[in-house]
Amino acid sequence: MMPRGRTLPKGQPTPPGVIAGPGTAGDSPAPGDPLLARMQARVRLYPLVFLTCLVLAATLGLLLAGREEPARLGASAYAALVAMFRAVAMIRSLREGRWGIDVLALMAIASTVAVGEYLAALVVILMLAGGEALETFAQGRAVRELRSLLDRAPRYAHRETDGSILEDTPIGEVLPGDILVVRPSELVPVDSELLSAAASMDESSLTGESLPVERVRGDLLLSGSVNGEAAIRVRAAATAADSQYSRIIALVEEASSSRAPVVRLADRYAVPFTALAVAMAATAWILSSDPVRFAQVLVVATPCPLLIAAPVAFLAGTSQAARKGIIIKNTGTLEQLARARTAVFDKTGTLTSGRPVLDTVQAAPAAGSGAGPAFDPARILQLAASAEQYSSHVLAASVIEAAAKRNLELLPVTEATEHATHGVQAVCGGDTVVVGKAGLVKAAAGFRDASIRSGQLAVHVAINGTYAGALIMKDPLRDNAVETLGQLQRLGVRHTVLLTGDAGATAAHIAREAGITRVQADCLPEDKVQAVAAVRERPVIMVGDGVNDAPVLAAADVGIAMGAKGATAASESADVVVMLDDLSRVALAVAIGQRTMSVALVSIWTGIGLSVGLMAVAMTGYIPAVTGALLQELVDLATILNGLRALRGATVRPSTPA
Structure with missing residues (x-):
């Protein structure tokens, strides 16, 4: 991980994900019109939507100019080309045993082109592409709001060279045996052996242990653990690829690939809806002996409610969720x-x-008296917090915060000596206070074990050469x-x-x-x-x-x-x-x-019900194909408006007080 504000070494490229500062090789020319840039990005993401809109606009322009034959040929050729590409994907899905709504959409496109209803074919293509674009947009919008995994992973290590000069080295070039320096609050870049006398490490993101872990010379430090407040020297024990962090990432990839894919909601209704639509269209054709009737029924049966209902509701649901963090x-x-x-x-x-807090103060009894503690618990906490002002230990902030919550005023400190990772000794308001591990306090005063449960940690306190008690820390629910x-x-x-x-x-x-x-x-x-x-x-x-x-x-x-x-x-x-x-x-x-699914299902069933009603009318021949496509747009509008209800309404009910 590159420290904030640090310049990259000469001759090294800007690492992926790091934004180069002014004057670096990573600079790029200022973009032009931001609106134009966004439009170009949208075209690249959803080419079928924009291309279909252009073809539809060109077709309508030719029709208004009285050039019906070029309009028919151009629109029909475009629809046939899209149908061919969709057919390849559909056949691949069918071979894999996945039936989807593409089958009915493809039949509607092919039948409308075959009978010359090219405008209806373009509308069907637009709805098909639009539904898929909505799904892609919802997913892409969410992913953009997340940082990359590489932004967390260490990129550089501070390697010692001849004369103890530090060189920022790409993590991939670190070899076992290299001497590295890990600065305060930095991640350990590779699995390493600790060379410094001691270190306080935060391993919570690796092991789940919320309390800081104390390591001594010779201990193994796992990559991905966070160093405490003092810089340490380590010897690399493995390459980045063989370290703990990389092994976990590999396990993530394996777990992701083994998870079964989720079937799209609309695809679950595809087979019965397709069968019903084809049956009604075929019946209309047989009874009327007119193949146009088949296309007319399929146009109003186009699965636009299935294509649009779920994506609109899902986009609304993800938007509502994003607003709530x-x-x-x-x-x-x-x-x-x-x-x-x-x-x-x-x-x-x-x-x-995930952050230790003070659970209780255990005051030691007065020597030989049996009458009670030698020091008041509040006094112990006050003096300990005052001394901890000059400590870099990870628990110091928790002790000071505990004193602040109890409205205990911190005393002035005239002398302070920190014993790295072990504790601090200070003179606070005239009292000599030692706060820290048992070994440090025991050397300065008498000592007795604190009564702690699993998941608790004791910070011992001595005052004026007398053991005063212990601050019991825990990670609370x-x-x-x-x-x-x-x-x-x-x-x-x-x-x-x-x-x-x-x-x-x-x-x-x-x-x-x-x-x-x-x-x-x-x-x-x-x-x-x-x-x-x-x-x-x-x-x-x-x-x-x-x-x-x-x-x-x-x-x-x-x-x-x-x-x-x-x-x-x-x-x-x-x-x-x-x-x-x-x-x-x-x-x-x-x-x-749950709210989003409820809205999506209502939209789907509303759209199916309206489509079935239109199919029944289209069987009689009273709905031409283009009119049917426009009526289907009204069904789509109703579906969209209902799907937008997922933007609001999802809440959780608080528990009723006992």
């Missing part, structure tokens, strides 16, 4: 959300806040976790599971607090993938936030990444990304999916 990457995800029956949660950063699980239950997600890399006792404690009955602890990324695959009540939602959750997010029917603070590897592999640090958005995403 929920990015839904593809339309099939909305269907899966609507039918979800099981929700699987990661622990750290998902059900819990989110305030709205229980509420969110209740909302999911009411939405039909009946089964909940907790999967975590944490210890069993910690996982069981969090599960009890949240109301989750099924727990699997000590999970590696592969274990999570296997556990989700074994769930019988499907579709399955998986909610996580760390790099270690990326494979299981890709493997689940719907992966939801808490992307506000989580790793982009999780966001990249997920189907849904919650951009706010709010667990309740998971339930809201399910509610939006």
Whole structure:
């Protein structure tokens, strides 16, 4: 990862995804007219829509000029060409056993061209291309709002050369044995051996352990873990390709490719609707002995309601979700959300806040008196927070925040000495305070073990050479976790599971607090993938936030990444990304999916009902093909207006207070 504001070394190209500054090789000429640029982009994305509009406009122009024969030949040739290309794709789909709405659309195009109803053929093509463009637009809009996986992955490593000079080296060129420097808050670029005396590492995105992990010289540091507040020296133990982060990305790709594709909603109605339309068209032809009647029925039977209803509703649903901080990457995800029956949660950063907070202050009893603690708990916290002002330890901010919440004023510090990764010693308001690990406090004063449960961490405190007590830190359950699980239950997600890399006792404690009955602890990324695959009540939602959750997010029917603070590897592999640090958005995403599906189904059935009515009239010959195409436009308009109802209305009902 390139540090912010740092200039790239000479002779090295700007890495992908990094925006070059003024005067660099990455500069590009300023774009011209932004409106023209957007139009050109739209044409490249949806060429069939724009080409059909041009052909339709040219055909109408020729007709107005009285040149009917060139208009007929040009429109018919274009429709026949589109039908040929669509037929190739349709045959490929049929060979794979997938029946879709393209069959009926292709029959409508071919029949209208055959009987000379070329305007109707162009309208059918426009509706076919328009529906597909809506689906593509909805998916592309969501993907653009996400960062790339490569934006998270380290790109450069600070390699020591002769004379301890640091050289920014592309991560792919780092070899085992190279000496690297990892600056504060940077990612470890490759799996490495720690050369510095000690380091405090945040491995939560890899292992699920929310509390900082202390490493000493000789320990292995995994790529993707975040360094603490002090720069460290490491020796590369593997190449980037063989490091932990790359292995997780490979597992993501494998899980993604093994997931079954989602069948489009409209395709489920294609076979019965096609059979009914062909039967009615054939009957009209037989009874009238007029082949034009066959085309007239198929034109009003064109599956425009099926082509447009779901995409419009899905686009409206994804737009509503985006306004609420929920990015839904593809339309099939909305269907899966609507039918979800099981929700699987990661622990750290998902059900819990992912940031340690003060649970309690354990004051040590006065020596020999048995009358009570030697120091008041509030006094212990006040002095500890005052000393922690001069500490770079990752827990220092949590201690200071705890004192602020209790309205404890921080005392002036006259002396302060930090012992890297072990704690700090300071003189606060005239008192000598030592805060940190047991070993540091024990060397300065007496010591006794703190009473802690699994998932808790003790920060010990000594005051004026006397052991005062311990600050017990924990990673608490989110305030709205229980509420969110209740909302999911009411939405039909009946089964909940907790999967975590944490210890069993910690996982069981969090599960009890949240109301989750099924727990699997000590999970590696592969274990999570296997556990989700074994769930019988499907579709399955998986909610996580760390790099270690990326494979299981890709493997689940719907992966939801808490992307506000989580790793982009999780966001990249997920189907849904919650951009706010709010667990309740998971339930809201399910509610939006259900609302969108409801609107889409109403649109589809309304369109089918109107089309069947028009087919019945067209069988009598009272609806010419062009008139039928225009009437079908009215059906499309009704479908679109109904589909836009998905823009509003999806909410989650809060629990009733006990």
